[in-house]
Amino acid sequence: xxxxxxxxxxxxxxxxxxxxxxxxxxxxxxxxxxxxxxxxxxxxxxxxxxxxxxxxxxxxxxxxxxxxxxxxxxxxxxxxxxxxxxxxxxxxxxxxxxxxxxxxxxxxxxxxxxxxxxxxxxxxxxxxxxxxxxxxxxxxxxxxxxxxxxxxxxxxxxxxxxxxxxxxxxxxxxxxxxxxxxxxxxxxxxxxxxxxxxxxxxxxxxxxxxxxxxxxxxxxxxxxxxxxxxxxxxxxxxxxxxxxxxxxxxxxxxxxxxxxxxxxxxxxxxxxxxxxxxxxxxxxxxxxxxxxxxxxxxxxxxxxxxxxxxxxxxxxxxxxxxxxxxxxxxxxxxxxxxxxxxxxxxxxxxxxxxxxxxxxxxxxxxxxxxxxxxxxxxxxxxxxxxxxxxxxxxxxxxxxxxxxxxxxxxxxxxxxxxxxxxxxxxxxxxxxxxxxxxxxxxxxxx
Amino acid sequence: xxxxxxxxxxxxxxxxxxxxxxxxxxxxxxxxxxxxxxxxxxxxxxxxxxxxxxxxxxxxxxxxxxxxxxxxxxxxxxxxxxxxxxxxxxxxxxxxxxxxxxxxxxxxxxxxxxxxxxxxxxxxxxxxxxxxxxxxxxxxxxxxxxxxxxxxxxxxxxxxxxxxxxxxxxxxxxxxxxxxxxxxxxxxxxxxxxxxxxxxxxxxxxxxxxxxxxxxxxxxxxxxxxxxxxxxxxxxxxxxxxxxxxxxxxxxxxxxxxxxxxxxxxxxxxxxxxxxxxxxxxxxxxxxxxxxxxxxxxxxxxxxxxxxxxxxxxxxxxxxxxxxxxxxxxxxxxxxxxxxxxxxxxxxxxxxxxxxxxxxxxxxxxxxxxxxxxxxxxxxxxxxxxxxxxxxxxxxxxxxxxxxxxxxxxxxxxxxxxxxxxxxxxxxxxxxxxxxxxxxxxxxxx
Numbered sequence: 001x002x003x004x005x006x007x008x009x010x011x012x013x014x015x016x017x018x019x020x021x022x023x024x025x026x027x028x029x030x031x032x033x034x035x036x037x038x039x040x041x042x043x044x045x046x047x048x049x050x051x052x053x054x055x056x057x058x059x060x061x062x063x064x065x066x067x068x069x070x071x072x073x074x075x076x077x078x079x080x081x082x083x084x085x086x087x088x089x090x091x092x093x094x095x096x097x098x099x100x101x102x103x104x105x106x107x108x109x110x111x112x113x114x115x116x117x118x119x120x121x122x123x124x125x126x127x128x129x130x131x132x133x134x135x136x137x138x139x140x141x142x143x144x145x146x147x148x149x150x151x152x153x154x155x156x157x158x159x160x161x162x163x164x165x166x167x168x169x170x171x172x173x174x175x176x177x178x179x180x181x182x183x184x185x186x187x188x189x190x191x192x193x194x195x196x197x198x199x200x201x202x203x204x205x206x207x208x209x210x211x212x213x214x215x216x217x218x219x220x221x222x223x224x225x226x227x228x229x230x231x232x233x234x235x236x237x238x239x240x241x242x243x244x245x246x247x248x249x250x251x252x253x254x255x256x257x258x259x260x261x262x263x264x265x266x267x268x269x270x271x272x273x274x275x276x277x278x279x280x281x282x283x284x285x286x287x288x289x290x291x292x293x294x295x296x297x298x299x300x301x302x303x304x305x306x307x308x309x310x311x312x313x314x315x316x317x318x319x320x321x322x323x324x325x326x327x328x329x330x331x332x333x334x335x336x337x338x339x340x341x342x343x344x345x346x347x348x349x350x351x352x353x354x355x356x357x358x359x360x361x362x363x364x365x366x367x368x369x370x371x372x373x374x375x376x377x378x379x380x381x382x383x384x385x386x387x388x389x390x391x392x393x394x395x396x397x398x399x400x401x402x403x404x405x406x407x408x409x410x411x412x413x414x415x416x417x418x419x420x421x422x423x424x425x426x427x428x429x430x431x432x433x434x435x436x437x438x439x440x441x442x443x444x445x446x
Numbered sequence: 447x448x449x450x451x452x453x454x455x456x457x458x459x460x461x462x463x464x465x466x467x468x469x470x471x472x473x474x475x476x477x478x479x480x481x482x483x484x485x486x487x488x489x490x491x492x493x494x495x496x497x498x499x500x501x502x503x504x505x506x507x508x509x510x511x512x513x514x515x516x517x518x519x520x521x522x523x524x525x526x527x528x529x530x531x532x533x534x535x536x537x538x539x540x541x542x543x544x545x546x547x548x549x550x551x552x553x554x555x556x557x558x559x560x561x562x563x564x565x566x567x568x569x570x571x572x573x574x575x576x577x578x579x580x581x582x583x584x585x586x587x588x589x590x591x592x593x594x595x596x597x598x599x600x601x602x603x604x605x606x607x608x609x610x611x612x613x614x615x616x617x618x619x620x621x622x623x624x625x626x627x628x629x630x631x632x633x634x635x636x637x638x639x640x641x642x643x644x645x646x647x648x649x650x651x652x653x654x655x656x657x658x659x660x661x662x663x664x665x666x667x668x669x670x671x672x673x674x675x676x677x678x679x680x681x682x683x684x685x686x687x688x689x690x691x692x693x694x695x696x697x698x699x700x701x702x703x704x705x706x707x708x709x710x711x712x713x714x715x716x717x718x719x720x721x722x723x724x725x726x727x728x729x730x731x732x733x734x735x736x737x738x739x740x741x742x743x744x745x746x747x748x749x750x751x752x753x754x755x756x757x758x759x760x761x762x763x764x765x766x767x768x769x770x771x772x773x774x775x776x777x778x779x780x781x782x783x784x785x786x787x788x789x790x791x792x793x794x795x796x797x798x799x800x801x802x803x804x805x806x807x808x809x810x811x812x813x814x815x816x817x818x819x820x821x822x823x824x825x826x827x828x829x830x831x832x833x834x835x836x837x838x839x840x841x842x843x844x845x846x847x848x849x850x851x852x853x854x855x856x857x858x859x860x861x862x863x864x865x866x867x868x869x870x871x872x873x874x875x876x877x878x879x880x881x882x883x884x885x886x887x888x889x890x891x892x
Contacts, residue, residue: 001697002688002856006607021688023654023853041609041656078853082688108688109824111853131849134653140609143655147610154597161452163487163586164593166680166864168883169615169663172890184630184639186677187669187887193630200883203892207580208469209589210487216662217615223633231632234612242448242467242528242554251447378555399892403577407469407524407557410448418612437614437646441633444618446649446845 002082008042011098013087018100020045021082021108023135027075034072036102037095038083041140046095047083049102068105078111078132123430127438130446134436138275142434145268146422150215152263153236156256162211162238167200169217173396175199176345180220182231193219196415198347199400201239202376205411206403211240215418223441227430228368228420232439236421239413246359249373249412250335253363254287257333264425276426287333288325289361295321295336311340315368322367337361346386348374349412363416366424373414380404448528454488457544459533464546466491467528467554469581473521480518482548483541484529487586492541493529495548514551524557524578569876573884576892580882584721588880591714592868596661598709599682602702608657608684613646615663619842621645622791626666628677639665642861644793645846647685648822651857652849657686661864669887673876674814674866678885682867685859692805695819695858696781699809700733703779710871722872733779734771735807741767741782757786761814768813783807792832795821795858809862812870819860826850 004021005013022040029051036047049072052065059065075081085100093099117129119136126133133139157164170191174181175198182193194200196218204212218235238256243249261282264272272280290298292313296306299313299320306317313321313336325334338357341350348358360374377383383404384394394401419431432438437446450467451459468486475497482493495518498511505511521527531546539545563575565582572579579585603610616637620627621644628639640646642664650658664681684702689695707728710718718726736744738759742752745759745766752763759767759782771780784803787796794804806820823829829850830840840847868880878884883892 001690001694004688021855023855039654041607041654076853080853080855108855109826109850109853112851115852129848131649131653132852134650134655140654143609143611147604147608150610151600151604154600158593158597161487162593163589164596165589165882166663168678168885170665170678170885170890182630182632184628186628186890187667189890191890203577203883204580207577208485208487208586209580217612219616221633232614232616242450244447248447380555402575402892404555405558406561406578407522407526407555409467409469409526409554436611437649439614439616444616444632444635444637446848 004040004082006042007038007040007045010045010087010100011089011096015088016086017084017103018087019082019084020047020100022080024075024077024079024081024111026077027072029073034069036072036075038081039135039137043137044095045098045100046093047085047100047102068102071105071107072102075107076111076113077115078135080108080111082106082108123432127432127443128446130437141268141271141275142422142426143436145264145272145425146418146434148263148267149260149421150236150418152260153256154213154215156259157211157213157238160211162213163204163209165197165200165204165209165212165214166216167194167197167214169194169219171199172399180222182219182221195220196235197237198345198415199403201237201413202347202400202408202411203403205239205241205376205378206406206408209241211238213238218415225440227423227432228417230419230431230435230439231441233431233435234418236416236418237413239411241409241411243375243410243412246337246361246373246375246412249375249414250287250289250337250361250363253371253373253414253416254283254285254333258282258285260421261425272426278425278427280425281332283331283333287335287363288329288331289335289337290321290325291338292336292340293338295334298324310343312343313362313369318364318369319367322364325364332366334364335361336364341386344374346390346392347376347383349377350386359412363414365421366427368420368424370420370424371414371416373412375410375412378404378408378410450486450528452488453484453486453491456491456533456546457535457542461534462532463530463549464533465528465530466493466546468526470521470523470525470527470557472523473518475519480515482518482521484527485581485583489583490541491544491546492539493531493546493548514548517551517553518548521553522557522559523561524581526554526557528552528554569878573878573889574892576883587714587717587721588868588872589882591710591718591871592864592880594709594713595706595867596682596864598706599702600659600661602705603657603659603684606657608659609650609655611643611646611650611655611658611660612662613640613643613660615640615665617645618845626668628665628667641666642681643683644791644861645849647683647859648793648846648854648857649849651685651687651822651824652852652854655687657684659684664861671886673869673878674863676865676877676881676885677887679877679881680864682862682864683859685857687855687857689821689856689858692783692807692819692821692858695821695860696733696735696783696807696809699817699819699860699862700729700731700779700781704728704731706867707871718872724871724873726871727778729777729779733781733809734775734777735781735783736767736771737784738782738786739784741780744770756789758789759808759815764810764815765813768810771810778812780810781807782810787832790820792836792838793820793822793829795823796832805858809860811867812873814866814870816866816870817860817862819858821856821858824850824854824856
């Protein structure tokens, strides 16, 4: 291993010999002195080299010095190098008050001199060169935040005795609907890519697993091009036994988000402020809960008429209700509850006293839906009726219905789009900005 | 939420009212007294009910009592129920020395009386009814172990500043080879399912991420039916910058496994002993390392001639070298190193002084390969030569080669099959036994 010091740790060191490694951000090649700004995954530092432009018989090291000088003169931005040198604290140096005087330089790989993107390149162009785009400190931070956020969720789950499952992404039948489904040749038959882990999360309930979680890819052959949709996305899923209603699921959900936001704020709050100019707030619990019918009335009273024939909210309606919640409760999150049965999947449990409504919710964060949760219908007879009600063929669902025929506890859960949470947390325009490699109908590369 | 007490926590409680919930394992319906063994995800407990077989005018509660008695008489094995009752410690009760006298019983869902599998059912039949198979305590433990193991790996990575990535599973070109590739219609073009995250793990190196990890599904259209292969499997992947050789990767790999095994032994050691009769050992570091050529000589000296035309080990050879390592070093793991270039992918770095060999390894655990790791070739010219050498078209790899054209540090990593580790840890015959839902050429259901 090249035993390097991470650049963020340099300033705490005393003056002396160090080794750093990273990529070249800039080279200033002056006649008498050369400067490199070197970046690694933790920060950037200035390297300095007194230029030796010709051999000097009186200096035994002049050949080496000339070699280093010429190597620096030829260094393209982006090249990866490892440097040995002497660290010196110097208040005059703008970049962190430290500088490293180069003693030796090893080039791991040289970059093509012309960088194909700049900070003002279009989103599409940056996606074409995503690996270069990801070198920006803001992008590096996004994925550190993602890492911390996920680990905090998983730690919460582990502490609450959840079991992690890896549900299959190859299925013999659609998991949600025949729309937006990827189909593939599978030996002598056909398979479908899982649109969600829904059925298999529920299977864990019948298996007596109690409480389970999964963070994994899900696939939707969605032809739309919005800032919120991708054909492949990372779905954060949990499902728990013995719920009395969707209220139990919401309670889990908000506690999890508090755990995630707390960890992110603690570890990255200062960096988020510096790079995104955002004061990240940890939400308070309970999050506000508003029945959808009431939310629609509130939005209507604000003068916005939702232009939809079905009973659902639209994106502008979600922004409006979020604005109302922010004004009224000072909260960035709101659970919209009790969606109409007509716009919910067959497996959502309906109200005991009103089959027009479901024990379900959407979670809205900064005006955008990030999640859907519900209590599931666990009574086989009612489940079959609800499936028929939606025009589904119970025969096609038989393997799923079996989970209920052999006993299952009451249960519920949610699925949440990871990239949406990050997009909204960091006030980004699109999930593309917070997805490692975005996939859309026209984007399969790199 | 049904506020239940987990069965494992009952014995620590004092006598008194409790609520438990789970599924019915057995019912003994005697004339005067009824017994239920109830199981939840943590254990099983005996419930008792003095039978009331007819109404009694002198007992105001006799109608309720009769109702409970008749409900128990009709309870099918597998039904999920919630019970209120009185806990009593009683040494005479074989099952944990405790018993709960039933006060009320709520049936969440009744099971079909005939259970389609028994403990001696064939593996295939048990896979058909996996959700019932998973109710066995051994199976529940498998997935608790998996949960603990993965969390320990991730905690190690987090503590060492790794970034978690979610690489896309939809690709425009094969990630490993054209063999064993799933192809799907993707809008107006074709996409392939990722056989490994290889290219995108390497992209993170060029992106300056330093050290990254991912645990995610991978897909191989592998027509074989062995105990070690599946068409979809969970791949544990890591990739790190600035390695000097594959030795650096092996060092990470063994430290990670020690972290995982330590956590599993600590949390589940006693249960593994009880249910699998295995004394789990945490491996010591360093794991033995044997160059492949030497390993083949050792195996040959033991009298086993590897019947392969290429330079590779075969499964029996792996068992033989593992037996040798166990006898010689008392170790369950061995790194076989420096595989021939002819049997390694083009992206493995070759020895500087001998291009016939690579900076690579396989990790063998209890006689079976669980992982392949390597230093990657990061020098673009050599990488292109090696790709041509393997008969590949550099044009097809262009998006991948770009990662190297704009600078990349030296790097290496490994991919490890999660189910193989669990199979070998728990001395199971097949990865099917430790996979939530197994996928093979003939199995897409449930």
